[in-house]
Amino acid sequence: MGKITGLHCVTCGSVYGSNQVDYTCPSCGPRLGTLEVRYDYDHLRKTLTREAFQDSGQLSMWRYLPLLPIESEEFIQPLRVGWTPLYSFPKLARELKLSALFVKDDGQNPTASYKDRASSIVVIKAQEKGKAVVTCASTGNAASSLAGFAAATPLKTIIFVPKTAPEAKVAQLLVYGARVFLVNGSYDVAYDLAAEAAEAYGWYNRSAAVNPYLVEGKKTGALELAEQMKWQPPDVVFVGVGDGSVISGVCKGFAELQTLGFIDKVPQVIGVQAETSAPIAAAFDAFDGQDVWFEDIEAHTVADSICVGKPRDVVKAVKSVSANGGRFVTVSDKAILSAIIDLARSTGVFGEPAGAAAYAGLLKLVNAGELAGKSAAVLITGNGLKDVASARKVIGKPITVEPSLRALEAHLP
Amino acid sequence: MGKITGLHCVTCGSVYGSNQVDYTCPSCGPRLGTLEVRYDYDHLRKTLTREAFQDSGQLSMWRYLPLLPIESEEFIQPLRVGWTPLYSFPKLARELKLSALFVKDDGQNPTASYKDRASSIVVIKAQEKGKAVVTCASTGNAASSLAGFAAATPLKTIIFVPKTAPEAKVAQLLVYGARVFLVNGSYDVAYDLAAEAAEAYGWYNRSAAVNPYLVEGKKTGALELAEQMKWQPPDVVFVGVGDGSVISGVCKGFAELQTLGFIDKVPQVIGVQAETSAPIAAAFDAFDGQDVWFEDIEAHTVADSICVGKPRDVVKAVKSVSANGGRFVTVSDKAILSAIIDLARSTGVFGEPAGAAAYAGLLKLVNAGELAGKSAAVLITGNGLKDVASARKVIGKPITVEPSLRALEAHLP
Numbered sequence: 001m002g003k004i005t006g007l008h009c010v011t012c013g014s015v016y017g018s019n020q021v022d023y024t025c026p027s028c029g030p031r032l033g034t035l036e037v038r039y040d041y042d043h044l045r046k047t048l049t050r051e052a053f054q055d056s057g058q059l060s061m062w063r064y065l066p067l068l069p070i071e072s073e074e075f076i077q078p079l080r081v082g083w084t085p086l087y088s089f090p091k092l093a094r095e096l097k098l099s100a101l102f103v104k105d106d107g108q109n110p111t112a113s114y115k116d117r118a119s120s121i122v123v124i125k126a127q128e129k130g131k132a133v134v135t136c137a138s139t140g141n142a143a144s145s146l147a148g149f150a151a152a153t154p155l156k157t158i159i160f161v162p163k164t165a166p167e168a169k170v171a172q173l174l175v176y177g178a179r180v181f182l183v184n185g186s187y188d189v190a191y192d193l194a195a196e197a198a199e200a201y202g203w204y205n206r207s208a209a210v211n212p213y214l215v216e217g218k219k220t221g222a223l224e225l226a227e228q229m230k231w232q233p234p235d236v237v238f239v240g241v242g243d244g245s246v247i248s249g250v251c252k253g254f255a256e257l258q259t260l261g262f263i264d265k266v267p268q269v270i271g272v273q274a275e276t277s278a279p280i281a282a283a284f285d286a287f288d289g290q291d292v293w294f295e296d297i298e299a300h301t302v303a304d305s306i307c308v309g310k311p312r313d314v315v316k317a318v319k320s321v322s323a324n325g326g327r328f329v330t331v332s333d334k335a336i337l338s339a340i341i342d343l344a345r346s347t348g349v350f351g352e353p354a355g356a357a358a359y360a361g362l363l364k365l366v367n368a369g370e371l372a373g374k375s376a377a378v379l380i381t382g383n384g385l386k387d388v389a390s391a392r393k394v395i396g397k398p399i400t401v402e403p404s405l406r407a408l409e410a411h412l413p
Numbered sequence: 414m415g416k417i418t419g420l421h422c423v424t425c426g427s428v429y430g431s432n433q434v435d436y437t438c439p440s441c442g443p444r445l446g447t448l449e450v451r452y453d454y455d456h457l458r459k460t461l462t463r464e465a466f467q468d469s470g471q472l473s474m475w476r477y478l479p480l481l482p483i484e485s486e487e488f489i490q491p492l493r494v495g496w497t498p499l500y501s502f503p504k505l506a507r508e509l510k511l512s513a514l515f516v517k518d519d520g521q522n523p524t525a526s527y528k529d530r531a532s533s534i535v536v537i538k539a540q541e542k543g544k545a546v547v548t549c550a551s552t553g554n555a556a557s558s559l560a561g562f563a564a565a566t567p568l569k570t571i572i573f574v575p576k577t578a579p580e581a582k583v584a585q586l587l588v589y590g591a592r593v594f595l596v597n598g599s600y601d602v603a604y605d606l607a608a609e610a611a612e613a614y615g616w617y618n619r620s621a622a623v624n625p626y627l628v629e630g631k632k633t634g635a636l637e638l639a640e641q642m643k644w645q646p647p648d649v650v651f652v653g654v655g656d657g658s659v660i661s662g663v664c665k666g667f668a669e670l671q672t673l674g675f676i677d678k679v680p681q682v683i684g685v686q687a688e689t690s691a692p693i694a695a696a697f698d699a700f701d702g703q704d705v706w707f708e709d710i711e712a713h714t715v716a717d718s719i720c721v722g723k724p725r726d727v728v729k730a731v732k733s734v735s736a737n738g739g740r741f742v743t744v745s746d747k748a749i750l751s752a753i754i755d756l757a758r759s760t761g762v763f764g765e766p767a768g769a770a771a772y773a774g775l776l777k778l779v780n781a782g783e784l785a786g787k788s789a790a791v792l793i794t795g796n797g798l799k800d801v802a803s804a805r806k807v808i809g810k811p812i813t814v815e816p817s818l819r820a821l822e823a824h825l826p
Contacts, residue, residue, distance in 0.1 A: 059472060079761050080498035080521070087491045089565070108493070108521050110761060112798060151761040152502070163813065168581075171801045174808035177758040181821065182811045189816045196818055201825075345590040348492050348523060348564040385525060385798040388584045395587035398595045400576065403602045405609055408594065412614075 003043070004069050007035040007212050010316045011292075018069070022129070023210040030195070034316050035212040036252070037069050041259050050262050053227060059083045061117055061220040067256060068121065069216050075124040077149050079110040082117055082220050086228040086377075092346050093375075096366045100375035102234060103359075104225055105349050107383030111141075111148035111172065113305075113352075114246060114381035118217035119145035119206065125213050126155055126204040133158055136206035137194035139187050139242070139304050140169030141382055146206050147176035158203065160190040166304060166387045188296075188310040208243040209312030218249025219256065225377055226254065226263050233267045234375035238358040241271040241328070242306035244280050244317030246381065251320035267377070269326035271317070272361030274301030274333060280311050281328035284318050292318045302333045302390050305354035305382055331360040337394040339363060340384065350384030350391075416456070417482050420448040420625050423729045424705075431482070435542070436623040443608070447729050448625040449665070450482050454672050463675050466640060472496045474530055474633040480669060481534065482629050488537040490562050492523040495530055495633050499641040499790075505759050506788075509779045513788035515647060516772075517638055518762050520796030524554075524561040524585065526718075526765075527659060527794035531630035532558035532619065538626050539568055539617040546571055549619035550607035552600050552655070552717050553582030554795055559619050560589035571616065573603040579717055579800045601709075601723040621656035622725030631662025632669065638790055639667065639676050646680045647788035651771040654684040654741070655719035657693050657730030659794065664733035680790070682739035684730070685774030687714030687746060693724050694741035697731050705731045715746045715803050718767035718795055744773040750807040752776060753797065763797030763804075 006015040009025035011032040016025070018037075025033025044066065053063045061082025062068075070076070086104045093101035109116035119142065126134045135158045136146055143159040150157045157178040161170060162185060173180045183190035191207055198205035205211060226233045233254065241247050247269060254266045273281045277299035286293050292315045299309030311317070321327065331339075336353050339360035344350045351359070358378045365371050384391055401407045419428040422438035424445040429438070431450075438446025457479065466476045474495025475481075483489070499517045506514035522529035532555065539547045548571045549559055556572040563570045570591040574583060575598060586593045596603035604620055611618035618624060639646045646667065654660050660682060667679045686694045690712035699706050705728045712722030724730070734740065744752075749766050752773035757763045764772070771791045778784050797804055814820045 077761065078500045078502070080500075080518075085493035087493075089491070092565075105493075105523075108523070110518070110521070111763070112525075112796070148757075148761045148763070151758050152505075161811070167805075168798055168801045170811055171805050171808060172763060172798065174811065175754060175757045175763050175797060175804050176761070177754075180811035181824070182813045183816050184813060185816045193814075193816045193818075193821065197821060200818060341588060341590075344561075344588045345564050348490065348561045348589070350524070350561070350585060350588050383525070383798065384588060385581055385585065385796065388581045391588050392580075392584050395584060398574075398583055398587065398593035400595045400597060401606075403596050403598045403606045405606075405613060408606065408610060411594070 003040050005038050005040050008038055009033050010036055010319060023205065030210055031312065032315055034209050034313055036316065037212050037216050039067065045260055048260060050231060064220055064223050069213050070124055072124065072128050075127045077120060077123060077152060079149060081109055081120045083224060084108050086225060087347065089347055097372045098376050099373050100234065102377040103347055103349055103380060104221065104377060105380050106221065107351060107355065107380055111145045112383035112386055113141035113145060114221060115141040115145040116149065117220050118214040119149045121213050121217040122146065122206040122211060123149040123153055123155060127153065129204060131204040132156060133203040134206055135159065135194050135198050135203040137187065137191040139307060140165045141305050141386065142206065142208065144169055144172040147173050147178035151176045160194040162187045162190050166389060168386055168388065187308060208245045214245055215249040215252060218246050219253030221379055222250045222253025223257065226257050231263050233263060234377045236268045236270055236371065236374055236376045237379065238270050238272055238362045238376065239379045240303065240306045240354045240357040240381055241273050241280055241317065242308040242311065244311045244313035247271045248313055248316040248320045251324040251326065254324065266324060269321060269324045270361060271321055271326065271328045272358050273328060273330050274303050274306060274336060274357060275330045277301040277307050277309065278330045279309060280314050280317050281330050283314050284321060284328045287318050287322055303336050303353035303357050304387065305352065306357060329361045329364055331357055331364055335360040335364065337390065340391050341394055349380055351380040352382035352384050352386045353390045355380035355382045416453050418451050418453050421451055422446050423449055423732060436618065443623055444725065445728055447622050447726055449729065450625050450629055452480065458673055461673060463644060477633055477636050482626050483537055485537065485541050488540045490533060490536060490565060492562060494522055494533045496637060497521050499638060500760065502760055510785045511789050512786055513647065515790040516760055516762055516793060517634065517790060518793050519634065520764060520768065520793055524558045525796035525799055526554035526558060527634060528554040528558040529562065530633050531627040532562045534626050534630040535559065535619040535624060536562040536566060536568060540566065542617060544617040545569060546616040547619055548607050548611050548616040550600065550604040552720060553578045554718050554799065555619065555621065557582055557585040560586045560591035564589045573607040575600045575603050579802060581799055581801065600721060621658045627658055628662040628665060631659050632666030634792055635663045635666025636670065639670050644676050646676060647790045649681045649683055649784065649787055649789045650792065651683050651685055651775045651789065652792045653716065653719045653767045653770040653794055654686050654693055654730065655721040657724045657726035660684045661726055661729040661733045664737045667737065679737060682734060682737045683774060684734055684739065684741045685771050686741060686743050687716050687719060687749060687770060688743045690714040690720050690722065691743045692722060693727050693730050694743050696727050697734060697741045700731050700735055716749050716766035716770050717800065718765065719770060742774045742777055744770055744777055748773040748777065750803065753804050754807055762793055764793040765795035765797050765799045766803045768793035768795045
């Protein structure tokens with residue numbers, strides 16, 4: 001288990017002990033003061049080997065336990081989280097003029113999204129801290145993963161979702177026994193209510209960004225990608241961006257692997273935002289290398305999981321991507337919806353809109369001729385079954401027929 | 414790759430070469446004459462070891478290639494099919510007075526159901542046979558898995574579903590680019606139309622039971638269960654039953670492992686049918702050890718994947734379960750719906766109704782005191798996200814609140 005040396009404020013650099021602060025830097029506050037977990041990398045460099053992960057025998061993200069902030073292994077849930085499949089599509093890569101194309105399908109996590117990587121950690125931290133209730137605000141996936149991972153524990157789950165959350169996601173929450181509040185407002189409004197309630201009632205808050213341990217779970221996608229590629233990660237990695245925590249995690253994962261000497265070269269991480277929900281991309285473009293300036297917006301996009309106008313991890317995301325040498329790209333809703341279809345029909349992977357957004361980002365740069373000859377990976381962060389209504393906007397209709405060959409023949413070429 | 418020695422008719426025992434017949438025994442016809450694939454077990458006993466599966470390095474059902482009817486490995490799709498997680502729930506087992514309880518979550522297959530195990534094989538066989546089109550009738554899962562596995566191949570997919578198929582399943586088909594016909598009739602009517610069309614137009618038919626290779630894919634769940642339990646399978650295994658192919662596959666898998674000397678004891682396989690869709694259970698109860706007598710019915714149940722009034726693999730299913738020493742149990746729709754909730758809240762696994770039906774069967778026998786002290790496994794054959802509408806019938810409603818602590822407090826205990 002990773003020995004935490006401190007929690008570092010991404011804005012002022014203050015360092016706190018892991019038992020000193022639960023959420024954000026008291027001086028900088030929730031928005032600016034998100035914390036980053038650091039470990040004793042000198043010690044890890046001497047003691048940890050790449051083989052240790054394989055030798056753990058874990059076919060899940062728990063193979064990276066030495067790099068995770070867990071103190072009590074007994075709280076690890078049995079659900080198989082992470083070690084999701086990485087697919088290579090050489091023919092499609094050639095068509096796109098890439099040297100290689102990889103798709104990592106995180107829709108195959110227990111509750112069908114990347115968020116399981118973070119929730120699995122939070123459920124442990126909550127129990128380590130002796131909490132009885134975990135809460136979060138969520139566009140859907142974070143909450144259903146929290147409810148799923150808490151289901152078989154003594155923890156109670158109280159969830160705040162915007163009233164526009166897709167029905168499948170809300171149903172999933174209720175199935176798992178969570179208490180669900182549909183907040184009359186956007187995700188951003190639900191977020192503030194969850195934080196207030198956690199503070200007022202002593203609940204453990206899993207909402208994005210304020211909880212420093214989320215990014216630790218989210219970094220495991222990068223660790224896996226590198227290991228599954230035999231420690232030769234691709235040139236570029238595409239990931240959809242909402243609050244900024246997933247991309248911060250991905251950047252941190254690659255950076256830690258380089259620090260530990262496990263990879264020579266860090267892939268360029270490319271954040272993909274929906275055009276109409278792109279405040280982090282805007283903040284990144286305005287970044288002067290010192291302070292992160294950002295402006296909240298009214299976001300709207302078909303990709304509900306990345307529909308975030310007031311991104312809570314904007315500072316960490318901008319600094320992480322900048323340090324990584326990465327960048328941002330924005331895509332239209334139309335491009336996202338058509339990427340769902342393109343991806344499914346060329347690979348067999350059905351992603352939810354936010355997952356397909358990453359593929360839309362890749363296609364945009366391919367079409368601009370910016371990726372010729374490069375190797376690329378795309379993180380599909382959620383299963384398409386999570387939001388069938390969106391997919392339905394771009395698929396054709398089934399053909400209703402009477403049960404006879406004659407009726408059928410009228411519809412055959 | 415498994416060397417097929419013959420295709421054996423389950424009714425008359427005639428043996429055909431694998432290139433001689435595509436579907437069923439010409440003498441016995443489609444209903445009675447389903448074929449069983451057999452291999453050179455003497456040779457396999459001498460050459461195949463349990464370690465070979467692990468040594469293959471495949472974390473998918475392709476680790477069992479020596480027991481699968483594949484001739485051309487180049488047609489294997491990259492999608493990670495099988496090697497789904499097996500969870501142990503000791504606390505829940507104690508509550509249910511079982512010595513152990515295992516849940517195998519096949520909702521974590523690429524298209525989120527057990528059917529991927531069969532479709533992944535059919536897509537290969539179709540290409541080996543030089544077919545351009547694959548077709549099937551399906552209550553939903555078989556079709557979406559066929560469409561998903563065919564997506565990245567040159568095969569075209571033409572699907573027939575009853576007009577009552579859940580929307581998520583139909584959407585999944587269309588996303589993958591299948592041509593979808595909603596047949597004005599039941600699954601049974603759609604089935605006959607698919608068979609007629611396959612015959613008339615030379616398409617390769619993946620509909621349940623007629624295609625002998627489906628059961629080969631479906632047996633891999635049993636192979637995995639045994640291997641994941643270190644070749645000490647549980648006393649009883651519960652599986653939902655519709656057409657009868659999955660349970661035939663599960664029985665065959667265990668039987669082959671015993672034939673090969675890989676397990677000493679075959680677990681008792683218990684088929685679970687919905688009360689109002691239980692023709693195979695009825696045929697099993699009437700079975701005299703010689704001929705299988707069955708009566709088709711008008712089936713209806715909330716568990717759409719096992720809503721089959723005219724089961725196509727009834728002969729094989731009855732004979733397989735009889736040879737296994739297994740049995741059938743029927744459960745009400747109410748019990749199925751409440752099993753969805755019980756399972757999700759006590760394990761974190763959200764199954765679709767047909768998957769939860771298997772758990773309902775276990776609970777029924779637990780309550781009857783018939784499983785005390787036994788170890789049991791339950792196959793969850795589909796992801797709950799496939800049919801959220803059914804789950805919604807038994808979950809509570811979310812609580813809508815204005816975004817203030819005061820509004821919230823009115824709803825807290």
